[in-house]
Amino acid sequence: MKPTNLVFLLARNLDWAMPGINGNCLSYTDAIDALGEESVRITCALSGEPEGKACRAAVLGGGYRAEILPPEETAFARCLSEAGYGVHFSGSWNRTGHAPLSPDSQTDALLDTLDALSRSGAPFALFCDFDAPGDGSSPELVSGDDLDPFRERWFRPAPSFALNDRSVPRSARLTASRLGEENERRKLRYAMLTALDRCVERILSRVEESALSRDTLIVFTSDGGLLFGDHGRVGGGTFYEEAVRTPLFLRRTMVLSPGEAELCISSADLCPTILALLNLPVPEEMTGRSFAPAILDGKTDDTPAVITGKDYAALRGRHYKLCRDLKRKKTMLFDLRTDPYELNDLAENEAFAALRAEMEEALNARLSALPPAKKRR
Numbered sequence: 001m002k003p004t005n006l007v008f009l010l011a012r013n014l015d016w017a018m019p020g021i022n023g024n025c026l027s028y029t030d031a032i033d034a035l036g037e038e039s040v041r042i043t044c045a046l047s048g049e050p051e052g053k054a055c056r057a058a059v060l061g062g063g064y065r066a067e068i069l070p071p072e073e074t075a076f077a078r079c080l081s082e083a084g085y086g087v088h089f090s091g092s093w094n095r096t097g098h099a100p101l102s103p104d105s106q107t108d109a110l111l112d113t114l115d116a117l118s119r120s121g122a123p124f125a126l127f128c129d130f131d132a133p134g135d136g137s138s139p140e141l142v143s144g145d146d147l148d149p150f151r152e153r154w155f156r157p158a159p160s161f162a163l164n165d166r167s168v169p170r171s172a173r174l175t176a177s178r179l180g181e182e183n184e185r186r187k188l189r190y191a192m193l194t195a196l197d198r199c200v201e202r203i204l205s206r207v208e209e210s211a212l213s214r215d216t217l218i219v220f221t222s223d224g225g226l227l228f229g230d231h232g233r234v235g236g237g238t239f240y241e242e243a244v245r246t247p248l249f250l251r252r253t254m255v256l257s258p259g260e261a262e263l264c265i266s267s268a269d270l271c272p273t274i275l276a277l278l279n280l281p282v283p284e285e286m287t288g289r290s291f292a293p294a295i296l297d298g299k300t301d302d303t304p305a306v307i308t309g310k311d312y313a314a315l316r317g318r319h320y321k322l323c324r325d326l327k328r329k330k331t332m333l334f335d336l337r338t339d340p341y342e343l344n345d346l347a348e349n350e351a352f353a354a355l356r357a358e359m360e361e362a363l364n365a366r367l368s369a370l371p372p373a374k375k376r377r
Contacts, residue, residue, distance in 0.1 A: 003123035004252070004278050005216040007114075007207065010059070010091075011130045011196060013236070015225020016245040017135035018133070019066045024252050028149070028194045035220055036249045040256045040295055045248030046305050046316055047224030048266030051237045053094050054309075055223040055267045056129065060093065062271035063287030064308060066369050068094050071127065075286065077269045080125045083280050086117050091129030095199070096176040100131040100140040107199035110271050111206050113264065115367060118210045130199070132192040135226060136185025136328070156311070158242075162343040163180060165232025167328065172237075183226050189226075214253050221270070222246040231342070239307050239314040239323045240342055250295065252277070257298060264316055265291050266306040267302075287371060304359075306366045315363040322347075322359040 018024055021033040021041075047055045048064060050339045057066040060074035071077060071093035078088050090110050092098040105257035111130050131141070164175055174182065182299035190199055200220070207213055227233045229243045248265060256277075265273065268288035275282050276292035294301040302303070314323040321330045333347040333356050346352045 001279065002215060005078070005123055005154065005212060006085075006125040006219070007203065007216055008125070008127045008219045009200065009203070009221075010056070010127070010132050010272075011220070011222045011247075012129070012131050013189070013224065013226050014133055014196075014222035014247065015191070015242055015249055018225070019247055022247065024099050026150075026153075027189060027197075031197045031198045031204065032034060032220065032247075035200060035204060035218065035251060036247070038253075038258050039218070039220075039249035039251040040258065041260050042248040042250075042265050044263050044264040044305070044318060045221060045246045045334075046264065046307060047222070047244050047246055048268045048295075048307055049306065049309060050224035051309055052223060053133045056092075056094050058266070058268040058288070059223075059270050061286075062268065062283070064266075064268045064306070065372070066268075070095060070110060070302045074274075077282065079271075079275055079280060081281065083278075086120055086122050086124040087127075088113050088117065088124070089127045091131065091171065093127065093129045100134065100138050100141060102143075103130055103132045103195040103199040106130060107202055110203065112204070114206055115210070118212060118236070126323070130196055131352075132196040133189040134192055136188040136192075136231075139188055142215050143195065146194040147187065149194075149216050150187040150190050153187060155183055155228070158341060160231050160240075160343055161229045162232035163229065168232045169327075172235055174232055174234050179229075179235065182234055184227055190325045193205060215329060216252070217274070218249070218251040218260070219270075219274060220247065220249040223267070239309070239325075241336070244307050244314075244316070250251045250277070256295065259298075261289055261295055261298070262300045262318055263294055264301075264303065264318060266305040269305075304362065306363070306370075309371070310368070313363065313367060315359050315366065317359075320355065320359065322356065322363055324363075331356075331360070
């Protein structure tokens with residue numbers, strides 16, 4: 001059997017709701033949307049450790065609390081190299097001293113590498129950690145044409161929007177004085193997303209031109225989103241959906257049937273899942289789980305995913321989500337089918353007492369099975 005190539009595209013700070021395919025009428029994401037239509041779309045893909053570096057370490061390490069290493073030294077790279085793959089990493093991937101680049105600059109270099117790898121005759125794995133859409137702090141990377149549609153926009157607040165919420169740590173709290181700055185950040189993020197979409201189109205076109213489509217697994221996902229006043233917060237690093245839910249598209253022509261897959265897949269599960277889809281062995285020491293059987297068979301899997309950070313933990317199922325705010329010593333329970341913005345806490349509702357107890361027990365068991373935190377450099 002001919003080995004399957006891998007093109008793995010990671011967008012920075014792209015939450016699930018930003019692409020047009022998920023209902024956003026503000027985004028210019030024709031290429032990303034088309035890729036989604038041709039892919040298995042995971043309905044509940046999650047950044048299991050939604051704090052940037054930790055999430056990328058989980059992706060490349062195949063588990064929670066993975067050590068932050070140069071990408072070439074990670075478990076994902078090692079497994080592919082041992083299987084004879086030519087492996088290349090573009091972008092930061094937690095390298096120190098990385099300066100942000102525009103999506104167009106990254107893609108220019110990426111296409112040159114893709115051409116070289118495809119000519120080698122060996123299977124290849126190409127990973128790109130885009131700096132887009134990012135957090136809106138790099139206006140020098142944004143072109144005027146991409147920004148033009150958003151220059152005069154004032155973004156409508158979400159139903160969960162709150163101002164001066166004193167239960168939120170000061171560093172993450174949205175205040176009136178920050179409203180204008182945060183709106184400008186959102187403009188830049190949408191402009192960067194437009195550029196990213198253009199680059200996704202270029203990459204997919206090159207794969208098609210190189211006659212690699214049938215032999216290549218395309219993965220498109222993100223390391224987590226950002227809040228802009230949702231729940232009174234700005235930035236990421238929290239358990240709310242805006243920070244943790246991400247797009248996840250997997251395209252393999254003639255092998256994977258396009259459509260939605262109702263699965264809760266964490267960033268820690270990506271490496272074992274992708275290795276299995278490439279017909280490669282998954283090392284026993286990886287703590288993430290392979291969802292390849294469910295993806296290939298088109299079956300629903302009710303296994304919930306764990307979300308963990310310094311001051312919080314959560315268990316996210318397809319319908320319900322249990323959250324622990326460790327600083328506030330508060331537990332919350334949300335029904336995401338009827339309450340997608342997480343406004344109605346059911347934790348103290350007697351009708352949900354049994355479900356809360358069940359999810360508390362499951363979360364405790366999952367957390368106790370996690371490896372100890374590794375030294376991060």
